[in-house]
Amino acid sequence: MQYKKNKKRYYYLALGILFLNGLSLKALEIAVKPFGYLGLLYNQGEQKNPHSYVGALARLGVDFSYSNGWSFGIGAIGAWNIYNKQRLANLYISLGNFFGNPNNVKPYLSAGDVSDAYVQYTNQRFKIALGRFNTDFVDFDWIGGNIQGVSVAFKQNSMRYFGIFMDSMLYNGHQINKEQGNRIATSLNALASYDPVSKRLYVGGEVFVLGAEYRHENLKVVPFILTDTRLPLPTQNVLVQVGGKLEYDASLAKGFTSHTLVHGMYQYGNTDAATSAKNAGLFLIDQTFKYQIFNFGTGFYIVPARNNKGYLWTFNDRTKFYGRGINAPGVPAIYFANSSISGYVFLGLKTKRVRLDAMVAFGDYQEYSLMSSFRVWTYRSLSFDMGGGYVYAYNSKATRKSLGNSSFVFFGKFLF
Numbered sequence: 070m071q072y073k074k075n076k077k078r079y080y081y082l083a084l085g086i087l088f089l090n091g092l093s094l095k096a097l098e099i100a101v102k103p104f105g106y107l108g109l110l111y112n113q114g115e116q117k118n119p120h121s122y123v124g125a126l127a128r129l130g131v132d133f134s135y136s137n138g139w140s141f142g143i144g145a146i147g148a149w150n151i152y153n154k155q156r157l158a159n160l161y162i163s164l165g166n167f168f169g170n171p172n173n174v175k176p177y178l179s180a181g182d183v184s185d186a187y188v189q190y191t192n193q194r195f196k197i198a199l200g201r202f203n204t205d206f207v208d209f210d211w212i213g214g215n216i217q218g219v220s221v222a223f224k225q226n227s228m229r230y231f232g233i234f235m236d237s238m239l240y241n242g243h244q245i246n247k248e249q250g251n252r253i254a255t256s257l258n259a260l261a262s263y264d265p266v267s268k269r270l271y272v273g274g275e276v277f278v279l280g281a282e283y284r285h286e287n288l289k290v291v292p293f294i295l296t297d298t299r300l301p302l303p304t305q306n307v308l309v310q311v312g313g314k315l316e317y318d319a320s321l322a323k324g325f326t327s328h329t330l331v332h333g334m335y336q337y338g339n340t341d342a343a344t345s346a347k348n349a350g351l352f353l354i355d356q357t358f359k360y361q362i363f364n365f366g367t368g369f370y371i372v373p374a375r376n377n378k379g380y381l382w383t384f385n386d387r388t389k390f391y392g393r394g395i396n397a398p399g400v401p402a403i404y405f406a407n408s409s410i411s412g413y414v415f416l417g418l419k420t421k422r423v424r425l426d427a428m429v430a431f432g433d434y435q436e437y438s439l440m441s442s443f444r445v446w447t448y449r450s451l452s453f454d455m456g457g458g459y460v461y462a463y464n465s466k467a468t469r470k471s472l473g474n475s476s477f478v479f480f481g482k483f484l485f
Contacts, residue, residue, distance in 0.1 A: 098136045105129040105144065108482040110257040112176070112395070115475040121154035124177040126241070126257050130185045138192050142202070144185030146241070148260035150177045175259075175398065175472050182262035184215055184239055197221040201263065205245065207231045209278060210314065210332070211295065213385040214243035217263050218276075227285060233278040237263040238384060240271060242394045245387050248328055248357040248364055249417045249426055253440040253456060254480045255394025271384065271400040273308075274299030289316040300338055300382070308338035308382055312351070321358075330355040332370075334381070340401070341379035341468070349374040349407050351381050355389070364417040374407035378468070381405035389415050389428060391438040392462030395478060397471035406466040409433040424456075437461040440478070455481040 105128040114120040130144020153176060187200035196206055197219070204220045205213055209231060217237040223230045239262060242255035261267040280293030292313035299305045312334030319327045332353040339347045353370035368389070372381050380401040386393070390404050390413075397403035404411065411432030418425040422444040430436035440458035447453075457479035462471070 100134045100136075102132045102134065103130070103485060104132060106482055106484045108254075108257040108480060110254060110478065110480040112258065112472070113477045114473040115477065116473040119154075120176045120472050120476075121152075122150060122177045123152040124257065125149045125151055126260060128184060138190050140189045140191070142185050142187055142189075144183070145181065146184035146239070146260065146262075147181035148177070148179060148241075150179045153177065175470075177258075178260060180260050180262050182239065182264070194224045195222070201239070204233060204235075207233055208282075209233060209280060209293065210387045211310075211383050211385060212238075212276070212278065213245055213387070214241065215239040227283060229282040229284070231278075231280050231282070233276070235272065235276040235278075235384075237268040237272055239263055240267065240399065242398055244385065244394055246389055247387070248359070249389060249415075250419060250424060252391060252394045253424065253426060253442045253458070254478055254482075255391070255398075257480055257482065258395060258478075259398035261399070268301075270301055273297055273301035273305070276384075287318040290314075291316075297338070297382075300340065302340065304339045306339050306347075308336070308340075310334055310336045310382075324361050326359045328357040328359070330357070336381060338382065339379070340382050340407075349379060349381055351405070353388075362418055362420050364419070365415065367412070367414045369412045370409075372405055372407050372409045379407040380469075381407065389413070389426070390430065390434075390436055390462070391426070391428070391440060391460045392434070392436050392464075395438075395460040395476050396462040396473060397467075397469070399469075401469075403462060403464050403467050403469070403471060404430075404434040404436075406433070406464050406468070409464060409466045411435075426458075433466045434464040435461070436463075450485055452484050453481070454484065 107127045109125050111123050126148045128146040130142055132140060132142040134140040185201050187198055187202035189198045199219050201215060201217050204216050207220045207222050212233055212235060216235045218235040220233045241260045242258050244252040244255055274297050276297045278293060278295045280291060282291045295310040297308035300308050315331045317329045321327055332351060334351040336349045337347055350373045355368040357364055357366040382401045383405060384400055386402060392404055393402040411430050411434040413428055413430035415428040424442040426440045428436055428438045438460040442454050442456035445453050445455055459477050461475045463474045
């Protein structure tokens with residue numbers, strides 16, 4: 070009798086274990102998602118002694134996502150300078166990269182690295198990523214794309230809090246703009262890996278960011294503080310930035326919307342070794358209107374400083390400019406030289422297959438750009454884009470060298 074009772078208990082216990090195992094297996098279902106692209110870009114300068122090069126860039130990775138919120142991924146990226154007008158250019162560029170030349174991504178560096186190696190956890194309110202990963206989920210305007218470090222974001226009612234620790238970054242021209250879309254073709258125009266030389270050139274020390282976001286109806290306010298323990302310059306002093314942004318969305322009529330963006334920032338840190346000036350800032354206002362497939366608007370910004378030296382040091386930005394991505398890849402941005410004052414007007418068009426961005430900027434920073442992208446082919450998650458355009462970018466206050474003021478660009482990009 071006791072044996073039957075125990076047998077019955079074991080039977081129910083076995084059923085319970087199988088049930089729990091079933092729940093566990095169900096909870097640990099895995100979704101495998103490949104990601105990446107393969108692109109070819111031709112950049113032809115039009116200035117005196119013009120640059121001319123063809124570069125290929127490939128990125129391939131796989132993300133493994135568990136249904137319990139955990140995920141991990143691995144990926145690689147590589148760039149190849151297929152052709153360069155300058156003889157021995159690859160040798161010079163490679164030597165420059167090895168010895169820490171600040172022009173190491175110009176005109177096109179053959180390089181490669183592990184782009185992604187991360188662990189992530191996500192739920193409805195919280196997300197954290199560790200390793201080498203894309204930090205765009207944090208939605209911070211001045212750091213984007215792939216970094217090496219830790220990022221976290223947490224939501225609570227109308228508030229969102231975020232933080233970033235960045236030890237190094239992968240620079241490949243990645244630049245987001247929410248109103249128009251990511252800058253066309255800029256992610257094919259350069260590559261600087263996480264290696265110590267690139268860290269010394271672009272990041273310097275260790276970067277820490279803390280911020281918060283408050284939302285109320287159509288209003289969003291985002292204050293933040295950023296510190297870099299050692300600027301990547303001979304001065305090697307600390308960099309501190311304190312600032313914020315305000316965004317306001319409004320519906321003006323049927324199909325007609327308005328987006329107002331205001332940026333403000335104070336910067337402490339000597340970003341020019343030739344001077345002792347340590348104070349700079351930023352005030353930027355951007356007004357975007359959208360009507361059906363069109364977007365258009367205007368903007369103005371000033372980088373106040375006591376002299377004309379140094380830069381507002383931004384690792385990434387979400388402006389509508391193409392000057393950083395096409396003619397002056399790297400850190401900092403050509404348009405944020407200290408004491409720069411500029412205004413601009415822009416026009417864009419975006420459909421499922423066609424994208425056009427046009428801009429005229431005037432003042433200390435000048436840009437005339439027209440970039441296009443056409444979706445030629447789509448099959449499930451696969452697609453092929455091609456396009457091109459022209460970018461003229463020049464800043465009378467800039468001291469860092471660029472590829473040249475003027476570039477014609479043509480590209481093809483296979484995405485998956």
